Amino acid sequence: MKLTFLGTAAAEGIPSAFCDCPTCDHARQHLGKNVRKRQAVLVNDDLLIDNGPDVYAACGMYGISLVQVKYNLITHSHSDHFLGSNLAMRTRSFRRQSTIVPMQLTAPPSVFKLFGQGNDEALDLTRMTIVPNQSFELPPYRIQSLTASHHEASGDAMNFIIDDGSKKLLFASDTGMYKEQVWDEMAGHSFDLIIIESTTTDTDHQKVHLNYSGVHTMLEKMEQIGAKRPDTTVYVSHFSHQHNPSHDELVELYGRTGIHVAYDGMTLEL
Numbered sequence: 001m002k003l004t005f006l007g008t009a010a011a012e013g014i015p016s017a018f019c020d021c022p023t024c025d026h027a028r029q030h031l032g033k034n035v036r037k038r039q040a041v042l043v044n045d046d047l048l049i050d051n052g053p054d055v056y057a058a059c060g061m062y063g064i065s066l067v068q069v070k071y072n073l074i075t076h077s078h079s080d081h082f083l084g085s086n087l088a089m090r091t092r093s094f095r096r097q098s099t100i101v102p103m104q105l106t107a108p109p110s111v112f113k114l115f116g117q118g119n120d121e122a123l124d125l126t127r128m129t130i131v132p133n134q135s136f137e138l139p140p141y142r143i144q145s146l147t148a149s150h151h152e153a154s155g156d157a158m159n160f161i162i163d164d165g166s167k168k169l170l171f172a173s174d175t176g177m178y179k180e181q182v183w184d185e186m187a188g189h190s191f192d193l194i195i196i197e198s199t200t201t202d203t204d205h206q207k208v209h210l211n212y213s214g215v216h217t218m219l220e221k222m223e224q225i226g227a228k229r230p231d232t233t234v235y236v237s238h239f240s241h242q243h244n245p246s247h248d249e250l251v252e253l254y255g256r257t258g259i260h261v262a263y264d265g266m267t268l269e270l
């Protein structure tokens with residue numbers, strides 16, 4: 001399994017254009033790994049998780065094409081995770097190839113509501129509606145959606161367990177602490193890789209996002225049920241400038257407990 005992080009920030013990005021907090025100012029001065037675009041992750045070359053406002057810029061920066069993407073899997077309807085107009089660029093009037101790999105937009109009802117009805121044929125697009133706590137196949141991937149603890153208004157936010165036949169990934173963003181039922185939904189799984197959000201590192205509330213201690217509480221619970229093994233690789237991502245320090249400081253902080261810090265453009269091969 002290969003993963004490419006197209007973005008690793010929460011809704012505002014880092015630096016946020018309208019902010020001069022220490023984290024944003026530091027990012028402007030030092031650039032590099034401190035600059036974070038809104039989160040999206042490419043699995044292998046054919047499964048794109050989320051499709052937000054920075055996906056086009058990220059593809060340009062990292063020399064990535066999305067022509068091989070068969071599945072666009074969306075976690076929830078927040079604007080940093082889904083921008084429908086990205087998909088409009090698939091129409092024949094906006095591309096030179098006469099054929100393109102058809103794409104299946106696999107998303108919860110709230111995302112389709114946002115996307116609206118369009119000419120899917122012109123986009124070479126099909127739709128598959130999913131809901132939390134559902135098992136489904138996007139061959140070769142076997143996927144299970146988990147109920148995320150996220151803003152009620154976002155509707156049907158989901159996390160995903162993704163199995164590509166050789167490795168199993170837990171994609172845990174955007175979410176606060178899982179509700180009890182989710183641990184039952186996760187029972188029996190054992191992850192090779194966990195990507196977990198760390199949106200609000202220095203704050204206390206864990207209802208819709210996680211902070212440093214929330215990440216560790218979630219991981220401890222996964223250990224207890226056998227979902228996280230001693231050799232499971234863990235990366236944190238989806239950072240907000242409001243609560244997180246620079247990349248190097250995050251590496252130092254999370255490195256104490258063996259957790260890795262994702263950055264934009266990073267490729268990970270398992």
Ligand SMILES: [Zn+2]
Binds near residue numbers: 010011078080081238
């Ligand atoms: Zn988000």
Ligand SMILES: [Zn+2]
Binds near residue numbers: 015024025241
């Ligand atoms: Zn800021």
Ligand SMILES: [Zn+2]
Binds near residue numbers: 076078150154174
């Ligand atoms: Zn969100």
